[in-house]
Amino acid sequence: MKAIESLSFSLLSPEQIRKMSAVKVTVPDTYDEDGYPISGGLADQRLGVIDPGLKCRTCGNRMKDCPGHSGHIELVRPVVHAGFGKIIYHLLKATCRKCGRILSDKNTETKTAQTKACPHCGEEQIKVKFIKPTTYYEDKTKLLPNEIRERLERIPDSDAKRLGVKIRPENMVLTVLIVAPVTVRPSITLETGERSEDDLTHKLVDILRINQRLEENVDAGAPQLIIEDLWELLQYHITTYFDNETSGVPPARHRSGRQLKTLFQRLKGKEGRFRYNLSGKRVNFSARTVISPDPTMGINQLGVPEEMASELTLPVNVTSWNKEHVKxxxxxxxxxxxxxxxxxxxxxxxxxxxxxxxxxxxxxxxRIERQLADGDLVIFNRQPSLHRMSMMCHEVKVLPGKTLRFNICDCPPYNADFDGDEMNIHVPQNEEAQSEAEILMKVENQILSPRDGHPIISLQLDQVTGAYLLTQEDTIVSKEEAFDILDFAGVLPRDDLKNSVKGAELYSQFLPEGLNVTIEGKRGEVRIKNGRLASGVVDGRADHEITRQIFLQLGAKAARDYIDTASKATSRFMTLYGFSLSLDDYELSEAAEQEVREVYKEGRRELNILIKKLRARQLEQLPGKTMRETFEEKTMALLENVRYRTWKVVSEKLNYSQVSVSPGNAIKHNAAILMADSGGRGKPINVTQMCGLVGQQAVRGKRPSSGYKRRILPHFAPGNL
Incomplete structure (x- = not known):
């Protein structure tokens, strides 16, 4: 065995192609009437074998061990490789049409395209025109591929290197075409017994037939017009053999009208060799399906569909100690x-x-292979896997249904949402792998992000809003509802609950004993003493810090228990008390809309004053700023103030309703503002933009500059914006 030291991509010369070729292909056919490969044809046994009973005539191996071998076709006339059309054009422009040298001297800096005569031989140059993909003209005379090849042959190696071409440029014009091995383009046998050939084989048949016709016409002394027509046809077939989606070339099709899938189409794109076969991995003991949320799951748990669990297996090694247990x-x-x-x-x-x-x-x-069961460890993954928390270890909970289910608290590390996302599970196949996954990758150990040390797993969305409502000072829950919430969260109350339970007291049941922390929340100070919420309202920011402090003070398991119980309890609380968002929450009264218009008009007046001062050059400059920079800075500040004043109007005048947070007690609230205030979803600016005005849009912190005549961006027609 030899180790591969390096790999380089290049163009093979005709000599190299002939040297590596196993057979010269001359017959535009594959199999004879008896179903055997035709010698010299496109299924010649020297190109490899795909039939079980045959031996390769090059390596002597049978189908399983023969890798396949290349052949070659001798082209009657040279043909331009369409993939190098633009490079050939630049080479023709940059080199002399007679001597092949670069059209510039080392002592001069004249651009080659501007050179009228060659500085080396004095030959007058004619402008070259390129029509994609493979047609070239000098003035009005078409350059034939053999003429192009002759010109490229005259370019010295030193000049080719100066032009950035590391290969012999004449190799871009093909005289010998390499034929892919049979193993690359296998034929299939249909139910009728007939063989169906690969698309590449169909193209090679076309190339061989036209090549033969061209040879016959050349030998017969046919008119130049007929020869050039056949030559063009050969160029077309070779171009579409490499790339059947070449711009400006009609694609080759089957008789049925289906477009042929040729070499380039097999390499590029999501379904191509690189992304699908090389980068894309298909492994055993894995599964993939759509994800959905489940508030009853703990953050360590993963709901696996029964159908999936019945297919995925874990090995159990039988020993003398566990033999009877296995039986x-x-x-x-x-x-x-x-x-x-x-x-x-x-x-x-x-x-x-x-x-x-x-x-x-x-x-x-x-060894027995048993199906996945509750408590088994699996690795859960969502692509793209951009950081270590894109793959975490979960405990299996086998459930009915078709989707993988997990707690929404786990969404941020995976960057997952439930709009059709799919995720993968991988089942570690031995005790060592399972131990590594549990110790290094368990969800509870990933609660704090390695990026900044803040929780990446914590309460989300409705859960944050639920915590915010539950811990309001006047929230009171009946004993029955309190036990319902505790039961849903799986928590036994630490205290003897009375007939009426304060929301803060209920929330304290989820906090671990021994936790002491003081947090500056949006709504004032949040104080927790020995696992009791003493004061304050728990919003998104406070919950983040509570989670962080539990993890740091009491460990990963305590932090996991807090998230598990608090997420379930707040979800249940929101279900019991109800929380709805509708268009009504964003609707302003006519009077409020008039106030917003007044704020806008006042802003316009202030801006006009600024503009007048700028034009009169009376604007007081800020230190270190030009007058124009001062104007821009003051304008942005003024417009930001307009948006802030609009928010003040919006927050006061929005349609507020009453939400019941305790028996016989309700608070005045607007769902949109409540979500923004609690940190559950959105920000005040989003509500302002939806109800009042969008505000000045900034590009890199500044207003979009009018760098274009009568428009601010190139995407608009002049005079449009």
Missing amino acids: DFIKAHPTKINYVIRTDGRRKKLTAANMEEVLAEIDAGY
Whole structure:
């Protein structure tokens, strides 16, 4: 075995193609009437074998071991490689049409395109015109591929390197075409017994046929017009053989009208060789499906569909210590065992008919493959995997349904949402891998982000709003509802709850004993003493800090328990008390809209005063700023103030309703503002923009500059904006 030291991509010369070729292909056909490969044809046995009964005539191997071998076609006339059309054009422009040297001297800095005569031989130059993909003209005379090749042959190696071409440029005009091995373009046998050839083989047949016709016409002394027509046709077939989506070239099609999939189409795009076959991984013991939220899950848990769990397996090695336990497990759960693997590696499918026989023969050294069960460890992943928390370890909870389900608190590390996202699970196959996953990748150990040390896993959306409403000073919950919430969260109350329970007291049941923290929240100070919420309202910012302090003071398990219980309890609280958002929450009264218009008009008046001062050059300059920079800065400040004043109007005048947070008690609230205030979703500026005005748009902190005549950006027609 030899190690590959390096790999380079280049163009093969005709000599290299002939040297590596196993056969010169001359027959535009594949199989004879008996179904055997035709010698010299496109399925010649020297190109490799794809039929079980045949041996390769190059390496002597059969189908499984033969890698395939290249052949070649000798082209009657040279043909331009369409992939290098633009490079050939630049080379023709930059070099002399007679001597092939670069059209500039080292002592001069004249651009080659501006040179009228060659500085080396004095030959007068004619302008070259390029029509994509492979047509070139000198003045009005078309350059034929053989003329182009002759000109490229005259370019010295030193000049080619100066032009950035590391290969011999004449290799861009093909005289020999490499033929892909049969293994790259295998034929398939249809139900009727007929063979269906690969698209590449169809193209190679076309190339061979036109090549033969061209040769016959050249030998027969046919008129130049006919020869050039056939030459153009050969150019077309070779161009579409490489790339059947070449701009300006009609694609080659089957008789049915289906477009052929040729070389370039097999390499590029999402379904191509690079992204699909090389970068895309397909592995065993993995599964993929759509994700959905489940508020009953803990952050460590993952709901796996029964159908998925029944296919994915974990190996259990049978030893002298656990042999009887394994047999008891098989008797108790025969449908949960997929295979029994003997010491010689043979697999047996466990069925009701052979169960007694299998139980009798199971011994140390055997292995059983059991289905996934509750508590098993799996690695959960969402692509793109951009940081370490894109793959975390979860505990399985087998559930009915078709989707993978998890707590929404786990969304931020995965950057997941539930608009159709799909995620993967991978099942570690031995105890060592499972231990590593649990210790290094368990969700509870990833609560704090390695980026900044702040929680990346914490209460989200409705849960934050629920915590905010629950911990309001006047929130009171009945005893029955309190026990309902605690039961949903799976928490036993630490205190003897009275008939009426304060929201803060109920929230304290989820906080761990021994936690002491003081937090500056948006609504004042939040104080927790020995696991009791003493004062303050828990919003998104406060919850973040509570989670962080629990993790730092009491460890990952305590932080996990807090998130698990608080997320379930707040979700249940929101369900019991209800929380709705509608267009009414964003609707202003006519009087409020008039106030917004007045704020806007006042802003316009102030801005006009600024503009007049600028034009009169009476604007007081800020230190270190020009008058124009001062104007821009003051304008942005003024417009930001307009938006702030609009927010003040919006927040006061929005349609507020009453929400019941305790028996016989309600608070005045607007759902949109409540979400923004609590940190559940959105910001005050979003509400302002939806209800009042969008405000000045900034580009890099400044107003978009009018760098274009009668428009601010190139995307608009002049005079439009």
